Amino acid sequence: MKKKESLAINISICICLILSGIFLFNRCNNVPQINTNNLVSMILPEKKYGFEKDSFHFETHKLNSNQTLGDLLLYEGIAWDSILKLDKISNEKYSIRRFRARKPFTLVKKDSCSAPCCLVYEPNKLTYIKYQLDDEITVNIIKKNFEVCEEQASGEIESSLWMAMKGSGLGYEIIDKMEDALASSVDFYHAQKGDQFKLIFERKYVDGKPVEFGEILAAAYKNEMGEQYSVYYENENYEGFYDLLGQPTKKTFLRAPLKYSRISSKFNPRRFHPIKKRTIPHLGTDYAAPIGTPIYSVADGIVETVGYSKNNGKYVKIRHDDIYKTQYLHMHRFSTGIKKGARVKQGQQIGEVGKTGLATGPHVCFRFWKHGRQVNHLRENFPPKDPLPESEMEEFFRQRDILLNRLAEVPYPDEKRKKGLIAER
Ligand SMILES: [Zn+2]
Known part of the structure; x- marks a missing residue:
């Protein structure tokens, strides 16, 4: 349909x-400049994640659907209480529970037979996270040079x-x-x-x-x-x-709070609800996208609510000015720093797509409030932004x-x- x-x-x-x-x-x-006057030739050992490539062994792993990271580390020779400690400590910086299924990670070993001394995960191409597993368990988020x-x-x-x-x-x-x-x-x-x-x-x-x-x-x-x-x-x-x-x-206002998404259900005051099986107005626009897809604030504003309810699941509401507010439902996770009173910019990520609350599949239900009433944002004519002042010209x-x-x-x-x-x- x-x-x-x-x-x-x-x-x-x-x-x-x-x-x-x-x-x-x-x-x-940022291209390194070489001063040719005092050039001393020197060969530095090649490194990967800060480890010398010649002295360490690197293994790439992906988890099977019925395997947890804990299972794998235990199999690799890490003690169970160290795994529990890692789970706890990683929570403060980048939880090992945030690893995406099917996204590879690396175990660094002193030699191919020993237990790993380090676990490395790359959440994106500009960052990697080092979980030190030997001696003391530590977590470091490292930004790559670009x-x-x-x-x-x-x-x-x-x-x-x-x-x-x-x-x-x-x-x-x-x-x-x-x-x-x-x-x-x-x-x-x-x-x-x-x-x-x-x-x-x-x-x-x-x-x-x-x-x-x-x-x-x-x-x-x-x-x-x-x-x-x-x-x-x-x-x-x-x-x-x-x-x-x-x-x-x-x-x-941005057209949509997601990129490359499709509208799976339009704003419709007379919609037949697929789960409740009766006519319930749909006062939002649904955008279907896979779990974990970034959700962006459609305009500058101040976070009014970060909450959870049975129907909405995890949601964020943002106040943009005296007239407009927007709300984003069924989220999987809120972004760090998104809490009541936080300032957000247009296009800033506020969370990830999920299916919490009353939702048949992963999507964002995007709600647009004008003077306290929900309206179809695709039909609104928004005021233009302010031009640059004379002094800037x-x-x-x-x-x-x-x-x-x-x-x-x-x-x-x-x-x-x-x-x-x-x-x-
Ligand atoms: Zn909806």
């Missing part, structure tokens, strides 16, 4: 983009089929950021085949491998209506995307022009075709 409507929504939020851009690397920060490179891309909309987007590689994340950056000037719901864009963005590298996209610094989008620009501006007081005249280009224009000059060096796909750099369509 829900299939048809969810497909329609997917198509409208996701635009298939075949990126014909060749990524030209330039301007890498390099930020500025990159550029240009692309063209080939079709509007969501399915086709899966293959585009660069796809989702950066396109999502571009949509955010240009939200107020480009209608992405009606993107057409042949629309073109170009971007300057940051990307983080660890050991020469790309791990994460950073901010978009500048974006241009060209369609029948002409060309639209968005540039990133940041100083002590301001941070965000602005058009060429310093008007904010992001909307006051001189500095804004200076930064804007630097970015525009760099953007001018990036050709659109049709310009590349004209120069014979890429094949005709």
